[in-house]
Amino acid sequence: MQDSLISIEMIGIMLVGVIVFLTIAGLIFVYIRKKKRFDVSKISITDIDRMSGHEFEDYLYVLLVGLGYDDTCLTKKSRDFGADLLFRDQSDQETVVQAKRITEKMGLDAVQEIYAAKAYYEAQKAIVITTAENISEPCKKLAAATHVSIVKRKELIEVIRLFKKGRIEEAQAIIEMPYEEVSYNSDLSIEEHKPQRGLIKAGEYFYRG
Structure with missing residues (x-):
C-alpha cells in the first residue's frame, strides 16, 4: 500500500513538473514570437504578409528611420x-509614401491617391511601397505619367535583405529609384462624340442645335 502511495505521489510530482515545463516553454515561445514580430531586424516578408495595413505603415516607419531617413514621420x-509616411531622401527632397499591404494585383487607386498627396503635402517625390507582386498595366502607365515610383514586393524583399546585412546605401538606392518609364498614349482614353446633322449625343443624352 505504501509503495502504491509513493508511486501515486511520484506520478503527481512528474505531472506537475511536465505542466510547469510546458508553461515555461509556452511563455518562451510567445516571447520569441513577439520579439521577432516587433524587432524590425528580424521581420521577414512572411511576417509582413500577416500584418494589417496600419501595422505595415508602422513597420515601414521604423524601417525607413533604420535606413537613415531620420526625419521620417507618419501621417x-x-x-x-493619401500619404501614410513622409521623409526627406538623400537629395533632401520631400517624399510622400503610400504603404499598400495587399496580395492582389495593385490597381490605379494607390497612384491616384499618392499623386494627390504629393500636391497636398507640397512634396517633390511620390512613392508607393507595396507587398503586391503584380501591378496592373493602367497603374504602370499612370505612374509613368505622374512620375510616381513603385517599390514592388521583389524590391521590398531586397531592401529588407540589404537592411539586415547593413548595406544601407544599396537599400536606399532601391527606395529612391526613379519611376519606371512606360510608353502610353492618352489619346486612346478619349472618346470622340462628333455632332451629326446638328445632333449632339452622349449615352442617353442629346441636344439638337
Missing part, C-alpha cells in the same frame, strides 16, 4: 490625404 491613420 494620421485617418484623413491622411
Whole structure:
C-alpha cells in the first residue's frame, strides 16, 4: 500500500513538473514570437504578409528611420490625404509614401491617391511601397505619367535583405529609384462624340442645335 502511495505521489510530482515545463516553454515561445514580430531586424516578408495595413505603415516607419531617413514621420491613420509616411531622401527632397499591404494585383487607386498627396503635402517625390507582386498595366502607365515610383514586393524583399546585412546605401538606392518609364498614349482614353446633322449625343443624352 505504501509503495502504491509513493508511486501515486511520484506520478503527481512528474505531472506537475511536465505542466510547469510546458508553461515555461509556452511563455518562451510567445516571447520569441513577439520579439521577432516587433524587432524590425528580424521581420521577414512572411511576417509582413500577416500584418494589417496600419501595422505595415508602422513597420515601414521604423524601417525607413533604420535606413537613415531620420526625419521620417507618419501621417494620421485617418484623413491622411493619401500619404501614410513622409521623409526627406538623400537629395533632401520631400517624399510622400503610400504603404499598400495587399496580395492582389495593385490597381490605379494607390497612384491616384499618392499623386494627390504629393500636391497636398507640397512634396517633390511620390512613392508607393507595396507587398503586391503584380501591378496592373493602367497603374504602370499612370505612374509613368505622374512620375510616381513603385517599390514592388521583389524590391521590398531586397531592401529588407540589404537592411539586415547593413548595406544601407544599396537599400536606399532601391527606395529612391526613379519611376519606371512606360510608353502610353492618352489619346486612346478619349472618346470622340462628333455632332451629326446638328445632333449632339452622349449615352442617353442629346441636344439638337
